[in-house]
Amino acid sequence: MTHINDVTSLTVEDGIAILTLNSPPVNALSSPVRDGIYRGIQLALEDKSNKAVVLICEGRTFIAGADLVEISGKSTGASLTEAQSMIENSTIPVVAAIHGTALGGGLEVALTCHNRIAVPSAMCGLPEVKLGLLPGAGGTQRLPRIVGVEKALQFLISGEQIAAPACVEMGLVDALAEEGHLRRDAIAFAQQLVAANKPLQRVRDLNDKLEADKGKPEIFSQFRKSIARKTRGFLAPELIVQCVEAAVNNSFDDGIKEEGRLFAIVLKSKESAAQLYQFFAERECWKIPDVPKDTPTIALKKIGIVGAGTMGGGIAMNFANVGYDVTIIDSKPEALDRGLSVIKGNYDRSAKNGRFTKEEVDSRMALISGSLELSDLADCDMVIEAVFENMKVKKQIFTDLDKIVKQGAILATNTSGLNINEIASVTNRPEFVIGLHFFSPANVMRLVEVVRADKTSKEVINTSMKIAKKIGKMAGLVGVCPGFVGNRMLAQRQREANNLVLAGAMPWDIDKVLYDFGFPMGPFAMSDLAGLDIGWNKEKSNGQTIRDVLCEMDRRGQKTGAGYYDYDKNRVPSPSPVVEKSLLEFVKKSGVEKRNYTNDDLLARCIYPMINEGAKLLEEGMAIRSSDIDIIWVNGYGWPAYRGGPMFYADQIGLDTVLAKMKEFEAEFGSAFKPSALLEKLVADGKKFKDA
Numbered sequence: 001m002t003h004i005n006d007v008t009s010l011t012v013e014d015g016i017a018i019l020t021l022n023s024p025p026v027n028a029l030s031s032p033v034r035d036g037i038y039r040g041i042q043l044a045l046e047d048k049s050n051k052a053v054v055l056i057c058e059g060r061t062f063i064a065g066a067d068l069v070e071i072s073g074k075s076t077g078a079s080l081t082e083a084q085s086m087i088e089n090s091t092i093p094v095v096a097a098i099h100g101t102a103l104g105g106g107l108e109v110a111l112t113c114h115n116r117i118a119v120p121s122a123m124c125g126l127p128e129v130k131l132g133l134l135p136g137a138g139g140t141q142r143l144p145r146i147v148g149v150e151k152a153l154q155f156l157i158s159g160e161q162i163a164a165p166a167c168v169e170m171g172l173v174d175a176l177a178e179e180g181h182l183r184r185d186a187i188a189f190a191q192q193l194v195a196a197n198k199p200l201q202r203v204r205d206l207n208d209k210l211e212a213d214k215g216k217p218e219i220f221s222q223f224r225k226s227i228a229r230k231t232r233g234f235l236a237p238e239l240i241v242q243c244v245e246a247a248v249n250n251s252f253d254d255g256i257k258e259e260g261r262l263f264a265i266v267l268k269s270k271e272s273a274a275q276l277y278q279f280f281a282e283r284e285c286w287k288i289p290d291v292p293k294d295t296p297t298i299a300l301k302k303i304g305i306v307g308a309g310t311m312g313g314g315i316a317m318n319f320a321n322v323g324y325d326v327t328i329i330d331s332k333p334e335a336l337d338r339g340l341s342v343i344k345g346n347y348d349r350s351a352k353n354g355r356f357t358k359e360e361v362d363s364r365m366a367l368i369s370g371s372l373e374l375s376d377l378a379d380c381d382m383v384i385e386a387v388f389e390n391m392k393v394k395k396q397i398f399t400d401l402d403k404i405v406k407q408g409a410i411l412a413t414n415t416s417g418l419n420i421n422e423i424a425s426v427t428n429r430p431e432f433v434i435g436l437h438f439f440s441p442a443n444v445m446r447l448v449e450v451v452r453a454d455k456t457s458k459e460v461i462n463t464s465m466k467i468a469k470k471i472g473k474m475a476g477l478v479g480v481c482p483g484f485v486g487n488r489m490l491a492q493r494q495r496e497a498n499n500l501v502l503a504g505a506m507p508w509d510i511d512k513v514l515y516d517f518g519f520p521m522g523p524f525a526m527s528d529l530a531g532l533d534i535g536w537n538k539e540k541s542n543g544q545t546i547r548d549v550l551c552e553m554d555r556r557g558q559k560t561g562a563g564y565y566d567y568d569k570n571r572v573p574s575p576s577p578v579v580e581k582s583l584l585e586f587v588k589k590s591g592v593e594k595r596n597y598t599n600d601d602l603l604a605r606c607i608y609p610m611i612n613e614g615a616k617l618l619e620e621g622m623a624i625r626s627s628d629i630d631i632i633w634v635n636g637y638g639w640p641a642y643r644g645g646p647m648f649y650a651d652q653i654g655l656d657t658v659l660a661k662m663k664e665f666e667a668e669f670g671s672a673f674k675p676s677a678l679l680e681k682l683v684a685d686g687k688k689f690k691d692a
Helices: 031-046 080-088 105-112 127-131 139-147 149-158 164-170 182-196 218-227 236-249 252-267 270-284 310-320 333-352 358-366 391-404 420-424 458-470 486-502 507-517 523-530 546-552 577-590 599-620 626-636 646-653 655-669 677-685
Strands: 002-005 008-013 016-021 052-057 094-098 101-103 115-118 123-125 302-306 325-329 368-371 382-385 410-413 433-438 447-452 474-479 565-567 573-575
Touching: 002 031, 008 031, 016 031, 016 182, 031 052, 031 080, 052 182, 080 105, 094 105, 094 182, 101 105, 105 123, 105 139, 115 164, 115 182, 123 164, 127 149, 127 236, 127 270, 139 149, 139 236, 139 252, 149 218, 149 236, 218 236, 236 252, 252 270, 270 626, 270 646, 302 310, 310 325, 310 333, 310 358, 310 368, 310 433, 325 333, 333 358, 333 368, 358 368, 382 391, 391 410, 391 420, 410 458, 420 433, 433 458, 447 458, 447 626, 458 474, 474 626, 486 507, 486 523, 486 546, 486 577, 486 599, 486 626, 507 523, 507 599, 523 565, 546 577, 573 577, 599 626, 599 646, 599 655, 599 677, 626 646, 646 655, 655 677
Parallel strands: 016 052, 052 094, 094 115, 101 123, 302 325, 302 382, 325 368, 382 410, 410 433, 447 474
Antiparallel strands: 002 008, 008 016, 433 447, 565 573
């Protein structure tokens, strides 16, 4: 064995040179890895007795991507391009042997190899789009040459990982190895290539699939239309499409130049900076300063859910999906039957869409049982209450659960903002009480706010964070305060949106500003979707609020074909002259002078108070880090990922800008806009939220 450097070694077996990478934890393309590949291939070629090279990795994965720490900094040794050229221009076959994942730059390296073999469990992907980037090492040029333009576009824009058997079907991988025997089978595969004595297959030279799509611009125009809604506001997807267009219309070398030019644009873009920030924020949120990694956890085998409604059913699915036994309780037989039926329907739709098999539907449903008796939760390890937001009801449920459920079990509430300390106070085990605020629909939404009460134990916190990760959620640990983090900040936006309407701004103008900022919809469109009559009492309504006025006109949202907006038969909204007239009359009657607002005015009034409230949450210790606030808003409230989150956005535009505007608002509108002491201090010290 020849040690090329600390992370690369070369051995020879039966005329096959085996270049092995071992750079834990994921063999990322750091300088030593790149240099090791370059020098390893060079060394293998110097020995003329070598007939082929197998590039293989030790540890749990093949090369799983670039070294993000180096991505925009200086590096030493061979560049990635030089390492790839050494592989691609080798005079003997180079075979990539893939296990674990071949992602990003790792797959781009594999694409410069002449052939690829993988174990069935391996996954391949080019996830750069999720970081606001595009593959910058030939991925956009080589991939369409091997799988075709349409598949390449889908592969690149989704950023998803594709299983090895599917990669074989599309031609990305040449052969499957037996699981657990990759090295043996890769060597045998290389020997077969040598015996066949066929010309080396360089992906860059494959043009058949590109030629078939030349002169067909409609392929790209149709694809752009298909992704327009999903990729709105993001820069990278459009530039990726342009790269693939360059692959079709230009030579390989010219296409590589265009890829490089466009990569330089995304690398320096504010969108990529925001998405890279989110990438690291989502890794940081699991680190709890006062809960060490070695804190014990509580073993969870059986989960109980109280409430078979939309939330309870969705929460149950999360646990059944990863193999937990779940018991759902409801006091009404019809509600329980309906809840179980909805779960089955959700699973059936997923199976119909190909997400999993009918057998998996049956196995997941078999893990979920229903009951009308709270006593059937006695042996659960965790019970999650998911009934409507009523403190009296929740306290009674926890009083009963405390008597029924075994000692040592976790009692969690799905409340979206009620005082968990008060809920915990009715139990004899407050240290085992915690908040798990799932977002609706709970089986789809990625976020859960884990809410630590005053007496919640570290073991319960650690267990709750770990189980959140296991069921595929992004968790933000927060403290107990009205609305916790997400809803407390949202209340600021809702208040100001309503105040703006009371001063003569039109709902659709406010919605458009927030939609153009990147939110999926504005507050008034959201109100129409939910129904304006939620919580509205017809008998007590007296026209005192705008909602009263609209509901009294039977404008209750999309379900009645009219709310803040008018809706056609397809529920497409349009500004309503009736609402505009009613609102202006309401404003006039209220004695408020109508004002004209610019889009910047509307955005600042809605967004800056949220940022200020986020600063207060940090100040009070309700959130650990500003990045935790941002992962909550991106994953739970539709904040555009390409803007990083409210606190990151504030850092980008300048905290002095936010502070100055909040002081203006305070002078004009009163103490509700008083700047946070933390915001003032950070500005005075020339720091940002990331420094707090």
